[in-house]
Amino acid sequence: MTKPYLAHIRRNSSGIEQTIYAHLHRVADLMSASAAKMGLSSTARLIGILHDLGKCSEAFADYLSWSHAHPGDYSRRGTVDHSSAGGQLLMQRYGGKSDDKQLVIEIAALAIFSHHTGLLNYIGEHGLMNASGREDAYTFSRRMDKADILTGVNLGYFFENIISEEELDNLFAEAVHELSALEEQIQKQKSDEEYFFYWGMVVKILFSMLVDADRLDSAEFELDDSLTCAWDTESLWEEFSAKLEKKIVGFPISREEKAKKIATLRQRISDDCLHAAEQTPGIYRLTVPTGGGKTLASMRFALAHAKRRHKKRIIVVIPYTSIIDQNAKEIREIFDRDEAILEHHSNVVSEEDNGEDTECMDWRRILTERWDVPVIFTTQMQFLNTLFSGGNSSIRRLHALQDSILIFDEIQTLPVKCTYLFNLAINFLKDFCRTTTVLCTATQPPLEQLDFPIGAGKNAELTTDISETFEAFRRVHIENCCRDGGSSVEDIAAAICRSAEEEGDVLCIVNLTKQARELYQAVSEIAQDSDIEIRTVHLSTKMCPAHRKKVLAEVREELRCRKEHPERRLICISTQLVEAGVDVSFPVVYRALAGFSSIAQAAGRCNRHGELAQGIVRIFAFTDENLSRLEDIQAGQKIARVLLFEKEADVLLSPQVMDEYFRKFYKEQIESRMRYPLHDGNTLLDLLSVNRAGVGVCNQRGDKLNTGFAHAFHDAGRAFEVIDSHAEAVLVPYGAGKELLLAFDAKSEDKRLFYRNMKRAQQYMVNLFSYEIKRFSGMGAVWRTESGVIALREEYYDKALGVQFEEQQNAYCMI
Incomplete structure (x- = not known):
């Protein structure tokens, strides 16, 4: 009997072996199960069974033995290409016969080629050459045309011991049928960009399944343990719903009339969300005034909808790490099941492995990438990276979005450059992955009115009587204090201190960390000479999270004690990090001029729970403020300045004025800004769809295009970043x-x-x-x-x- 080829040898001293048969079939089984509801189980199984075909070779067997004998020595890593053979076999066996067969080959082969490098390009941004004019190593054609790959592979062993030729042919035929059926659905898209973007998402989600299954099986073998958890989500949703209902019923009722009215309105919003959960999966809006209780209301919708529609997980996407802890802590305390809740917002340990072999990785780290728990709290950055970033660790999570409910908190914080990519991706997840999406905010951007609109239905609003609700939630009086030419730091500091002495605690929010620092120092100096005790604190992103948490905890405690110590004052000078979702309530808020959505969020930190008859929000402008590096804020500020000149400041929080603001904001955007512009004039949307730039370069050079797709996945992944921070x-x-x-x-x-x-x-x-x-x-x-x-x-x-x-x-x- 021929000695079996191996996939792995356990790294510990036991030297236990995993056969290639065991690995390929386990990966194929995992992928097939994951792709079943998309109708792509055979396509996924085909990819899984062929992804490591190159390990059926003497060259890889020799490499594996050497690696086991030399632990920790990775000098020979990459010397044996085992990830090209599967794709080349598909082309050799089935290529050139029909378009529908070519479709399967190109999708399956790219996933197989890419599973250690990150998704390759079909055609690069610079055609089939890189920027230096050399043949691009990260292209489909380079891997497909790579010489001497199949010559060293023992295909006889593969067909005799792994899968027979007849079984492989049948599997391929089934994959052809699946992708042909999918083509009928995708071709309904209105434009070439949407059509090819959707096919790109299909490639990505199949690739995500491969990366996850491959790494999971390898980790389970290495640790000699099962690392999957079969969650009984049906029971879990029932349990969590019961606990949430108990929490809602137990909320204390205030005796103060204004606070009592706000509590009643929050309850109505929450009840609306519960009733709306009966609707079919789709894209919904939860438009609620700041302080309207959207965190628990949206979770109430999600739990009821998950029970009704048999969803696997609930993913809450929050713009900033500064409020994840607060929201997740509240939900953890209610649900009381820590193991069922994941907070994923680390930006410390790099997730991108850039093709690092799983043999070299820390297995425990691999397992944190899966998003395989029922309730997940993550950042907007992590979510967008899952969809668009390069490397394998982020995209590994993509297929976990299937059968999920996505709750986007403060959706107005979505970077303008990501608008079209986001809309198209969410539409794809709705249409093909059975996701339900809830867009939560007090200031809804009109995403359904753009050239690439988000696919919200006619009855997208989860709540009723939005205008009346906003009017009833009016808790602040807004004053426009902007002067021609702006105000100096010293003048603003003096005004803040006067307000503290005469009116109470003050929160001031500015656009730049430099402004926060200078204003804090100026206020601190003036406060020293005050006749009353004034404490001044500072918050910005130049403080570490532990430092910010400590200051916020002290702020909340100081505000809580105000009735006991009415003689004291607190002034907090902060950047925008306190603006969205942070639960603090000041009687007076100062806000540096920005877009109306930012001002509305700042107002949400004023008289938040209706403690006063009316809070005060004052809008001011700095002299010579430089927002050149913050284009979105600069554009919003420009429109806000015009509308404040035309309208009374007190009406800017109304849904009607907010809608007018957003229509002007998006109308004034250069269209390419919403396509994610790149420095060379191209856009990320182009690279992830038709790739006109790459195709044009190929046509100019006379390069032969041997694929029906042109996506530049590798180039797009390298270029994508949510914040242009470097x-x-x-x-x-x-x-x-x-x-x-x-x-x-x-x-x-x-x-x-x-x-x-x-x-x-x-x-x-x-x-x-x-x-x-x-x-x-x-x-x-x-x-x-x-x-x-x-x-x-x-x-x-x-x-x-x-x-x-x-x-x-x-x-x-x-x-």
Whole structure:
């Protein structure tokens, strides 16, 4: 009997072997099950059974034996190409016969070619050549035409021991039938861009299934343990619903008339959401005034809808890490099932492995990528990375979105450049992956009115009587304090201090971290000379999360004690990080001029629970404010300035005026800005659909195009970033960050300890831009620890301001 070819040898001293038969069939089974509801089970099984065909070779067997004998030595990694053979076999066996067969070959082969590198291009942005004019290594044709791949593969062994030729032919025929049926649905799209974008999403989701199944099986073999959990979601949704209903019933009823009215309105909104859960899966809007209780109302809808429509998970997408802890903590306390809730918002441990072999990766880290739990809280950045970022770790999560309910909190914070990509992706998930989406905000952008509209139905609103609800929630009086030419930092600081002395605690929100720092320092100086006790605090993204949490906790405690200590005052100077969803309530709020949605969110931090008859929100403008690096805020500010001149400030929170603001905002956008423009004049939407740029270059050169698709997945993935930050996380010497600095600076081979420390370290990290790090390096203020983590020296971190450095911009951005 021929010795079986192996897929893996366990890295510990046992040397236990996994056959290629066991690996390929396990991956094929996992993929087939995952793709069944999309009607692509045979296509997925075909990809799974062929993805590691190249391991049926003496060359790979020799490499595997050598690697096991030399643990930790990766010098021969990549010397044996085992991920090209499966795609080449498809072309050799079935190519050139018909368009429907070619469709299967191109989709399956690209997934197989890419499963260690990240998705390749069909055609690159620069055609079949890269920017330097050389043949692009990251293209479909380069891998398909790679020489001497199949010659070393033992196809006789494969067909005799893995799958027979007849079984493979039948599987391929079934895949042809599946993709032909899918083509009938996708061809209904209105434009070429939508048509090819949808096919790109099909490729991505099949690729996601392959990456996940491959890594899961490899991890389970290495750890000798099953790492999947069969959640009984039907029972779980019942349990969570009962606990949420108990929580809602138990809310205390205020005796104060205004607060009692707000509590009644919150209950009505919540009841509307519960009743709307009976509707069919689709895209819905939850338009609720700030302070309207949308966190629990949207969860109430999601749980009832999940029960009714048998959904697998609920994913809550929140714009900023600063409010994930708050929202997730509230839900955790209600559900009381920690193992069923995942918070995924780490930006410390790099997720992108850039094709790193799973043999070299930390297995526990691999398992955190799966999103295989019923309730997930994540950031807008993580969600968009799942859809559009390069590498394999982010896209691995994509297929987990099937049969999910997606709740987007503060949807108006979606970056303008991502608008069309987001709309098309959400439409695809609705049409082909059975997702239900809820877009939550007090300030709904008109995403359904754009050239590539989001597919919300006619009855998309989850609540009724929106205008009346907003009027009933009116808790603030808005004053337009903008002067011609703007106001100086000193003038604004003086006005804030007067308000604190005469009217109570003050929150001031500005657009730039530089403004927050200068205003804090000016207010602190003036407050020292006041006749009353005034405490001044500062919040910005130049403070690590643990520092910000501490300050926010102190702010909440100080506000809570105000009745006991009415003689004291608190002034909080902050960037936008407190604006969306942070549960604080001040009697007076100052807001630097920005878009109306930002002003509305700021107003949501004023008299939030109706404690007063009326709160006060004052809008002001800085002299010579430089927003050139924040295009979305700059555009919103320009429109807000015009509308404030035309209208009374007090009406700007109404749905009618907000709708007018957004219509003007999107009308004034250069159309390409919503397509995700790139520096070379191309757009990401083009690269992920028709790729006119790449096709045009090929036509000019006379290059032969041998695929029906032109997607430049690799180029698009490398170019995509939610925030144009080019930032890197730096560990700061705040709190436990000091001891972590010492731990990272000590040499250690314990990878598990390293990743545990990295998880802890996310609370003590600050993202700094590349130019800031370069300047810090020149000053000797940062160094790279033995573990590779960049660290900041103690004298450069201030207990009030965070990183001691003159910075230019704030990463949080809201239109």
